[in-house]
Amino acid sequence: MIEIQNVSKRFDSASGEVHALRQVSLTVEKGDIFGVIGFSGAGKSTLVRLVNLLERPSEGRVLVDGTDITTLSKPDLRMLRKNIGMIFQQFNLLQSKSVFQNVAAPLVLNKVPKKDIDKRVKELLHFVELEDKIHTNVSKLSGGQKQRVGIARALATNPSILLCDEATSALDPKTTDSILELLKKINRELNVTILLITHEMHVICDICNKVAVMDNGRVLEQGTVLQVFGNPQHKITRSFVKTVIDDSIPGSLAREILEYQGENRIFRLRFQGNIAGKPLLYRISAEYHMENSILFATVCELQGVVFSVMIVQVFGSAQRLDEVQQFIEDSGVYVEVLHLTGGEEDRND
Ligand SMILES: Nc1ncnc2c1ncn2[C@@H]1O[C@H](COP(=O)(O)OP(=O)(O)OP(=O)(O)O)[C@@H](O)[C@H]1O
Numbered sequence: 612m613i614e615i616q617n618v619s620k621r622f623d624s625a626s627g628e629v630h631a632l633r634q635v636s637l638t639v640e641k642g643d644i645f646g647v648i649g650f651s652g653a654g655k656s657t658l659v660r661l662v663n664l665l666e667r668p669s670e671g672r673v674l675v676d677g678t679d680i681t682t683l684s685k686p687d688l689r690m691l692r693k694n695i696g697m698i699f700q701q702f703n704l705l706q707s708k709s710v711f712q713n714v715a716a717p718l719v720l721n722k723v724p725k726k727d728i729d730k731r732v733k734e735l736l737h738f739v740e741l742e743d744k745i746h747t748n749v750s751k752l753s754g755g756q757k758q759r760v761g762i763a764r765a766l767a768t769n770p771s772i773l774l775c776d777e778a779t780s781a782l783d784p785k786t787t788d789s790i791l792e793l794l795k796k797i798n799r800e801l802n803v804t805i806l807l808i809t810h811e812m813h814v815i816c817d818i819c820n821k822v823a824v825m826d827n828g829r830v831l832e833q834g835t836v837l838q839v840f841g842n843p844q845h846k847i848t849r850s851f852v853k854t855v856i857d858d859s860i861p862g863s864l865a866r867e868i869l870e871y872q873g874e875n876r877i878f879r880l881r882f883q884g885n886i887a888g889k890p891l892l893y894r895i896s897a898e899y900h901m902e903n904s905i906l907f908a909t910v911c912e913l914q915g916v917v918f919s920v921m922i923v924q925v926f927g928s929a930q931r932l933d934e935v936q937q938f939i940e941d942s943g944v945y946v947e948v949l950h951l952t953g954g955e956e957d958r959n960d
Contacts, residue, residue, distance in 0.1 A: 613639040613662055613772065613806060618671030620657050620828075631657040633828040634671070639821070641771075644798050644805045646815040646836075648851055649825035655808035658825070659774050662806060663695045664688060675772070693721065696765030696803075700777035702757040704749045704764075710736065711745050714763045721768060735763040739793060755786035762793060766801070773797060775807035779814060791817050812854045816840075816913050824848045836914050841883050842945045856911050858920040864906060865951045868924065876932045877906070880921045881945040891942060892923065899935055901927045922949065 620632040631654045639645040647655050660666040661673050664680055672679050680691055704713050714735055718728045736742045739759040744752065749760055758778060765773060775794070779787040795818050797803045809815065815822050815836060822840070823833035824847060831845045843849045853859070858879065860868075868877065880891070895903050903925040910919040925935055939946045 612641050612674075612676055613804070614672075614674040615658070615661065616672045616674065618658075618661060618668040618673065620654075620661070620666060621669045630828050632661075632668075635825075635828070635830050636671075637823050637830060637833055639804060639806050641804050642798070642802065643821050644794070644807070644819045646819035646822045647806070647808045647825055648810065648812065648815055648822060649808075650810060650847070652827075653825040654828040655810075655825055656776055659776055659806060659808050662772070662774055663692055663697060693717075693768040694770050695772045695774060696768070696770040697774040697776065698758065698761045698765050698778045700780045702754075702761045702781075704757060704760055706750050707748070709746050709748055710741065710752070710760050713749055713760050714767060717764060717767045731767060732763075735766055738766070739763045753786070754782050755789060758782065758786075758790050759793070762790075762797070766797065766803075771803060773803050773805045775805060777809060778807065780809070780811070784813075787811075787814070788817070794818055812851045815851075816855055816911075820914060824851065837883055837916055837918070840913060841881055841918060856909055856918075856920060858907070858909065858922070860907060860922060860949070860951070868906070869951050873926060874928055874932070875924050875926045876936070877922060877924050877949040877951065878936070878939065879947045879949055880923065880939065881947075882917075882919045882921070884916045884918075891939065891944060895925060895935055895938070899927075899931065899938070901925055901931060901935060 615635055615637050618632055618635045619630070622629045622631055635658060647658060649655050657666055661668055662675065667681060673681060675691060683691060705716065711732055714732045715728050718731060723731070733742065736745055739762055741756060741759050741763065744756065749757060752760065779790050782790060791814065794805060798805050807814070819836055821834065822836050824831045824839065824845065826847050832839055832848055839848060840852050843852050892903055892905070895901050903923050905921060905923050907922040908919065910917060912918065925932060927935070936946060936948070
């Protein structure tokens with residue numbers, strides 16, 4: 612378990628003090644694949660580097676399995692780093708060395724006997740499906756193969772935590788998917804807790820069970836992927852959601868709606884999981900006798916859960932619309948009233 616408690620991190624730079632992290636708190640439970648998403652400069656790399664003390668917090672505490680790691684002695688810090696593997700966007704391999712030498716490096720550093728190193732490296736290369744490249748120089752490998760070597764090296768000392776710093780950002784989409792599959796296998800079969808940082812929603816949706824959204828050194832929101840992306844509270848979170856599920860009303864449609872003179876309200880509904888099939892609109896017609904029309908609907912899958920967004924226009928008096936809104940809320944569906952101004956959606960961000 613990783614606990615980051617009220618951590619701030621400041622750097623001195625030529626142009627003055629930089630606040631890379633501001634009072635960040637988050638908890639990664641054992642078994643999680645926890646994703647931190649944010650745009651460039653949000654503080655993600657600084658955050659992940661705290662966990663193996665590549666960076667020290669200016670304030671606050673970082674606990675790994677209950678121990679405040681800033682208080683560790685040098686030998687204990689070495690032990691901690693054995694327990695925490697890390698992979699990088701640019702792989703950070705020893706370029707002039709073979710696959711074997713790269714994967715063996717942490718074992719050599721830890722003075723593991725040679726015959727055990729041979730056995731362990733073969734085991735690891737089998738796990739990452741790269742046995743046939745054992746004697747190849749890493750400079751001859753593709754990006755995906757290099758990341759597999761990076762992963763095998765990170766797993767060499769049997770860590771219980773794996774930190775991933777934009778591990779798929781340098782890879783094409785197909786290779787990204789195969790590396791994400793491998794990370795899932797590491798989590799599932801080796802019980803490794805994963806903390807990853809990324810600016811790609813696809814990565815979060817594909818493998819993470821929890822997520823934190825960062826901006827300007829702060830965590831804006833965090834929780835399960837479904838909680839955070841199912842009902843995003845901040846503009847930045849919504850902009851990430853939009854990259855996988857665009858839920859805005861096209862401008863031409865918004866202008867048409869604005870021209871309508873009668874009383875109506877536009878709701879954005881977000882359905883999750885088994886409530887996706889609830890006959891909500893049918894009940895608004897049948898029980899409330901109110902006409903409604905679907906303006907937009909889309910569906911995707913987040914973490915194996917069906918997630919759908921629907922924008923509906925319901926017609927009726929303000930009082931009746933309040934009743935319907937209450938009914939929707941009581942049904943456990945996230946509902947948001949949309950205000951259209953001049954053909955655009957005004958979200959008061
Ligand atoms: N060693 C350093 N010295 C000075 N400033 C730093 C240092 N490391 C990071 N920063 C600054 O801290 C802020 C957060 O950087 P960080 O690399 O953690 O963000 P990020 O979200 O990982 O962005 P990116 O994906 O671009 O790396 C940035 O303004 C960055 O310039």
